[in-house]
Amino acid sequence: MIRLNNLVAAYRTGRGSINAVDGVDIEIPDRCILGVAGESGCGKSTLMKVLYGDVLSPMSLASGSIEYGFNDDQNKPVTSDTIQKQWFKRISYVPQSSMSSLNPVVKIGKQFVDFPGHEPNKRKVMEQVKTYIGKLGLPVEILDSYPHQLSGGMRQRVMIALATFFQPELILADEPTTALDVVVQKEILLLLMELQEQMGNTIILVSHDMGVHYQITHRMLIMYAAKAVEYGESDSVFAAPLHPYTRMLISSLPTIGDESARNGIPGSPPSLWGELGGCRFAARCPLATDKCRAEEPPLVEHKPGHFAACHHAGSEIPAAGEPIWQ
Amino acid sequence: MGVVQYIAKRVGLYFAVLFIGLTITFFLPRFMPANPIDGYIGELQSRASGSLTSEAIAELRDNLEQLYGLKGDLFTQYVSFLNRVVLHFDFGPSFAFYPEPVSNIILNALPWTLTLLLTTTVLGWALGNMVGLVAGYFHTRKLATLLEIVGIMIYPIPYYILAVSLIILFAYIIPIFPLSPTFPVGDISLSKIWLIVYNSLLPAMALILAGFGWNILSMKALAVATTEEAYVTYARLKGTSHWTRMVRYVFRNAMLPQVTALALSIGTVFNGALLTEILFSFPGVGLIMRTAASGGDYNVLYGAITVSIVAVATAGLVIDLIYPLLDPRIRHK
Structure with missing residues (x-):
């Protein structure tokens, strides 16, 4: 189980410091695919960076901590201070841009073994790599190829092969399929699910695509303006979302047979500069009351395992008048 | 293809x-x-x-x-x-040294020029790129900025000022090197080689410094841009060492335009030869060209110009043939 203890990640800027992740406090069970959704700027990527331990200036871990729930080689529990030593051993990362994440002038096989100090015998590792990529449905010849000789889908498979080769406990995937067409996207997602089932590790997947989340995740975390606003089992979140923001996100998904125009969510997220009193979604929320504007709702468990940060959690949204766009 | x-x-x-x-x-x-x-x-x-x-x-x-x-x-x-x-x-006989054939004169001078100019061009390139790579790769650290300042200081000095300053500094004020160097001709012996190397040090230093500054600045700019590439970030997140990233990721990619620059500067070796050899009385093609130009020795000029055309074109050819080995994207179209 991975524990995020009231995590706050801040960016230091010329105008002062802002919290891009502001007090996320959740527990992620083992062997689960967690989806993270929210609009641009909500703190998804910052959360991923903090989880991966890639905390570089001007970003810093202002407060809080992470317990990863697995031990290092010395049998000590891994925390946010020691996670860097576990990169591509116990935690790995699938980047968004497979297109540009491979070194264009070095053969792919070589890029599999340039991790330091895992195994001094490179030839033995190469043998393992060969059998492994065979299992992922990649031809062995790609190890002798350069990145530009592969298709986008193949390259993304290579990225997944790289990320899963060492059988890490935790894999972070930051929009791993955004640049791919839907057919390849589905193949890649199925591959990730299959590998996760075999290896029993945890995957944290960031995506803008609620359809992707619906298909493959076990749990969902919805973020809004640096806060976790809803967290729970995917089935429960998609069937009965508690937070009005989640509801509006889900209802913006098209469904077959429903020909009515989709409504966007009017307005835009609040600036993280300055005073943020009350609920951060209040300005865009159809349910907002004076209480919402005055008092910040905590993330509380409304149903077993299903959390939401809303004073009116579960209330129906009144029918919108005019659609916002058509 | x-x-x-x-x-x-x-x-x-x-x-x-x-x-x-x-x-x-x-x-x-x-x-x-x-x-x-x-x-x-x-x-x-x-x-x-x-x-x-x-x-x-x-x-x-x-x-x-x-x-x-x-x-x-x-x-x-x-x-x-x-x-x-x-x-x-x-190319016929020389006017000035009749009946000495021009080809003899040039073939005697060519090894001098090629040895000095090729060595210094390549050395200046290698040193400049090394310093530039470190300055670019660690561009967020203060110490690396110091390295860049070296480049900024050396680069704008015109070559002839640099060369004359070195002569004044190291042959006159601190007389480490001879003011008028002598280069023995004829059979090569160990003591002669030492004398040649010793006398060539000053012109070599001037030539290396001249190429050094530009290479630092250019490589630094390329390396900074390359460190921002997604594959370098990904390599960092894979946990690769600084050394692996600097050499295999940043340098291997950033050096490609630098190789082209090296080819071009090797092609213009004879331009450098002219000034250097006159200033340091170095017995190469440049000195011959100057003597020929002032003495109206057309055949020698013909020969020297032809040799420099061949040199420029050959440097281009060599780079064209080497480039695919360095950049697989050209090799496998």
């Missing part, structure tokens, strides 16, 4: 460039209003205070035209020029 086709195309282009270069070298001086033979005969006539008969002049003219390949119409001259230069590397 197949390997054979690739090479054939480059080599074909190489010969085309050589041909055009030689043709221009042939025609350009012939469009000049002055005829070197007229000048030479006029000089002889005045030296003999006008005592030469017109038959003697006609005979002299005939002999000289024969010697210097100026006989017949332009086309006949052109064909015999190509025949002599391409097939026999023969």
Whole structure:
């Protein structure tokens, strides 16, 4: 189980410091695919960076901590201070841009073994790599190829092969399929699910695509303006979302047979500069009351395992008048 | 594109460039209003205070035209020029050192120039790139900025100022090196080699410094841009060492434009030769060219220019052939 203890990640800027992740406090069970959704700027990527331990200036871990729930080689529990030593051993990362994440002038096989100090015998590792990529449905010849000789889908498979080769406990995937067409996207997602089932590790997947989340995740975390606003089992979140923001996100998904125009969510997220009193979604929320504007709702468990940060959690949204766009 | 086709195309282009270069070298001086033979005969006539008969002049003219390949119409001259230069590397005799063949003079001087200029160009490139790579890769650290400042300080100094300053500093104020270097000719012995190396150090230092600054700045800029690439970030997140990233990720990618720059600077080695060899009295092609230019020694000039055309074109060819080995994206189209 991975524990995020009231995590706050801040960016230091010329105008002062802002919290891009502001007090996320959740527990992620083992062997689960967690989806993270929210609009641009909500703190998804910052959360991923903090989880991966890639905390570089001007970003810093202002407060809080992470317990990863697995031990290092010395049998000590891994925390946010020691996670860097576990990169591509116990935690790995699938980047968004497979297109540009491979070194264009070095053969792919070589890029599999340039991790330091895992195994001094490179030839033995190469043998393992060969059998492994065979299992992922990649031809062995790609190890002798350069990145530009592969298709986008193949390259993304290579990225997944790289990320899963060492059988890490935790894999972070930051929009791993955004640049791919839907057919390849589905193949890649199925591959990730299959590998996760075999290896029993945890995957944290960031995506803008609620359809992707619906298909493959076990749990969902919805973020809004640096806060976790809803967290729970995917089935429960998609069937009965508690937070009005989640509801509006889900209802913006098209469904077959429903020909009515989709409504966007009017307005835009609040600036993280300055005073943020009350609920951060209040300005865009159809349910907002004076209480919402005055008092910040905590993330509380409304149903077993299903959390939401809303004073009116579960209330129906009144029918919108005019659609916002058509 | 197949390997054979690739090479054939480059080599074909190489010969085309050589041909055009030689043709221009042939025609350009012939469009000049002055005829070197007229000048030479006029000089002889005045030296003999006008005592030469017109038959003697006609005979002299005939002999000289024969010697210097100026006989017949332009086309006949052109064909015999190509025949002599391409097939026999023969530029005729030197005017100044008659009857020493120009090819001998150039072949004697060429090793001096090539050794000094190639060594210093490559050394300046390698050192500049090393410093630039470190400055660029660690560009967020203060110490790396210091390295860049070295480049910024050296780069804008004109070469002749740099060279003269070095002479003043290391041959006059602190007399480590000789003011007028001597370069022994003839058979090579160990003591002679030492003398040559010792006397070449000052010009070599000037040439290395001249290329150093530019290479630092250029490599630094390239390395900074490359460290921002997604594959370098990904390599960092894979947990690779600084060394692996700096060499295998940043340098391997950032050096590609630098290799082109190296090829171009090797091509212009003879430009550098001219100034260096005059300033340091170094017995290379540059010094010969200057003597020839001031003495009106056309054949020697022809030879030296032809050799520099061949050098520039060859440097281009070599880089074209090496480049695919460095950049797989060109190799596998």
